[in-house]
Amino acid sequence: MVHIAVDAMGGDHAPAEIVAGAVNGARDLGIKVSLVGDPDAIKAELEKASPGDLIVDLIPASDVIRFNENPVKAVRSKPGASINVACRLVADGFADGVLTMGHTGAGLVSAKWFFGSIQGVERPAPIVPLLDLRKDLYLIDAGANTEVKPHNLLQFARMGAVYAQYTGGVNQPRIGLLSIGSEPNKGNKIVREAFALLEAAEDINFSGNIEGHDMLASDVNVLVCDGFVGNVLFKTIEGVIDSLLSQVEAILPKIPNLPSSLLKNHLDNLRTKNDYAAIGVAALLGLQRPVFIGHGRSKAVAVRNGLATAKRMITSNVLDVLRTRMEACI
Amino acid sequence: MVHIAVDAMGGDHAPAEIVAGAVNGARDLGIKVSLVGDPDAIKAELEKASPGDLIVDLIPASDVIRFNENPVKAVRSKPGASINVACRLVADGFADGVLTMGHTGAGLVSAKWFFGSIQGVERPAPIVPLLDLRKDLYLIDAGANTEVKPHNLLQFARMGAVYAQYTGGVNQPRIGLLSIGSEPNKGNKIVREAFALLEAAEDINFSGNIEGHDMLASDVNVLVCDGFVGNVLFKTIEGVIDSLLSQVEAILPKIPNLPSSLLKNHLDNLRTKNDYAAIGVAALLGLQRPVFIGHGRSKAVAVRNGLATAKRMITSNVLDVLRTRMEACI
Numbered sequence: 001m002v003h004i005a006v007d008a009m010g011g012d013h014a015p016a017e018i019v020a021g022a023v024n025g026a027r028d029l030g031i032k033v034s035l036v037g038d039p040d041a042i043k044a045e046l047e048k049a050s051p052g053d054l055i056v057d058l059i060p061a062s063d064v065i066r067f068n069e070n071p072v073k074a075v076r077s078k079p080g081a082s083i084n085v086a087c088r089l090v091a092d093g094f095a096d097g098v099l100t101m102g103h104t105g106a107g108l109v110s111a112k113w114f115f116g117s118i119q120g121v122e123r124p125a126p127i128v129p130l131l132d133l134r135k136d137l138y139l140i141d142a143g144a145n146t147e148v149k150p151h152n153l154l155q156f157a158r159m160g161a162v163y164a165q166y167t168g169g170v171n172q173p174r175i176g177l178l179s180i181g182s183e184p185n186k187g188n189k190i191v192r193e194a195f196a197l198l199e200a201a202e203d204i205n206f207s208g209n210i211e212g213h214d215m216l217a218s219d220v221n222v223l224v225c226d227g228f229v230g231n232v233l234f235k236t237i238e239g240v241i242d243s244l245l246s247q248v249e250a251i252l253p254k255i256p257n258l259p260s261s262l263l264k265n266h267l268d269n270l271r272t273k274n275d276y277a278a279i280g281v282a283a284l285l286g287l288q289r290p291v292f293i294g295h296g297r298s299k300a301v302a303v304r305n306g307l308a309t310a311k312r313m314i315t316s317n318v319l320d321v322l323r324t325r326m327e328a329c330i
Numbered sequence: 331m332v333h334i335a336v337d338a339m340g341g342d343h344a345p346a347e348i349v350a351g352a353v354n355g356a357r358d359l360g361i362k363v364s365l366v367g368d369p370d371a372i373k374a375e376l377e378k379a380s381p382g383d384l385i386v387d388l389i390p391a392s393d394v395i396r397f398n399e400n401p402v403k404a405v406r407s408k409p410g411a412s413i414n415v416a417c418r419l420v421a422d423g424f425a426d427g428v429l430t431m432g433h434t435g436a437g438l439v440s441a442k443w444f445f446g447s448i449q450g451v452e453r454p455a456p457i458v459p460l461l462d463l464r465k466d467l468y469l470i471d472a473g474a475n476t477e478v479k480p481h482n483l484l485q486f487a488r489m490g491a492v493y494a495q496y497t498g499g500v501n502q503p504r505i506g507l508l509s510i511g512s513e514p515n516k517g518n519k520i521v522r523e524a525f526a527l528l529e530a531a532e533d534i535n536f537s538g539n540i541e542g543h544d545m546l547a548s549d550v551n552v553l554v555c556d557g558f559v560g561n562v563l564f565k566t567i568e569g570v571i572d573s574l575l576s577q578v579e580a581i582l583p584k585i586p587n588l589p590s591s592l593l594k595n596h597l598d599n600l601r602t603k604n605d606y607a608a609i610g611v612a613a614l615l616g617l618q619r620p621v622f623i624g625h626g627r628s629k630a631v632a633v634r635n636g637l638a639t640a641k642r643m644i645t646s647n648v649l650d651v652l653r654t655r656m657e658a659c660i
Contacts, residue, residue, distance in 0.1 A: 239546045
């Protein structure tokens, strides 16, 4: 049975929404969840969630890392922080992976501290599918590494390809490099240099540069960029979907005799499918164990769906392939 | 009467769509248009467009700069290129501004060559409103300068504020810096350093960092970023709108008894309003004369609407204010 250590104290709505989502996840997905954090606070929330016979453990942690803290300093100075205790559970072999809606940087630092990176990976990077718009297109780096070197982008491409194939089920995934024109000389310096590296790499299926307006209509499966651009891009997509669907909904009252409730249901469904909460988390690729990070503002539904994303990756055994592949490229 | 020199040879659909759009623009907007390019080709298109009594001049140009050419080399080696002849018309005082759907880099180089930059502006930058989603939010740099220094971003902020106020009619425009978190220490190195400069600048109204999912719901009027990120962001918005509206349209047949034609009209209207062709061009701010650049794939409607954008900027006399403001900051 898949067993996930959940940082119950991480996120704007912790522990209430985290506990509620974790209980739903354990129930719906048939997994075991260890909730890590303040025992009293978690117990109070667990009572509301009435987990019944579900396998939901409580692992006490005495401290918490806040969003405004320096991640390296906080991880090192707070051994009892919930994210540290959760990562140690995984490092010690009690759980298969960690999920946190808390401080992303702290999650990364803690994971590196407790179980380290895969050999050949200089910078672990988060990967997410582009919502329901293109479920088979994965964005990497979705928001961790704001400064990269060209060879980091090549490593992201390799990791993304393995993830798209082994967890995403995409056959022979195609790689696109996010840029501002299709020609190899378009982009900034790092991207232009990365283009040459990607083109020369024989172990990936490189399709060249991909532009913002083409990515959804393209046939690529992995979109490679630095974490600054990736974060802006992903959050922009979220914002545009929200804003545009509101504009569509504002049309409805203008149509006389509209059987509106049915249409409204379809639109609500479209909104739900394209909400990041439907995926819940990004998988942080390149670490020795599975790590999943989500928005700080996540609610229970994002936690529940994040656990589904986590279960999918863990059961796919993608990390074994990733280890072999990345070590072969050293 | 506003008089715009149009590069009739620039763009994927030149000269046919350029001429057709220019004629429509002259008719609808009451402006004078000089079409610059191959006389025979333009004449043939003009006959189809039947401009009648409209003030549409034909200014011969013997050469053209293609999208795959090096802009500096091409501008210097082809004095008779349509973009050069168009810029010279403006430099010599015959026309008020230049519009091109051709090679953006060549347009910038040619404009710099013929009339130069405003004192105090190191890098001219294109500005566009975020479509109909947020008409009063202007993105600068929308795609020209892929490598910037922090002080370039400060200059973009100043130019954007003047444009938003004097051309866009926004009272006391608020400036946001595009980043990946609201705290000053979020972003990449350049953005973090730019944050300090923007915060220290007393002549602008700085609102701090703005994230991708917040920009449309925020109250900022100018969104500052480098041209790589700006181009990715703007084109991503275009792609998401297109994809999402297609998803909405795909719902319609599923609703029984839907008065669908009316709803379809509203959706078509939403698509048209949010199409970049509704704006047509970006204004290239920081040059001594008005320069407007659009997508290479522009059709007649984008040219027509681009001329409206151009007329608005030219009649607002924003460049006089910009000159004073930027020179004062040297």
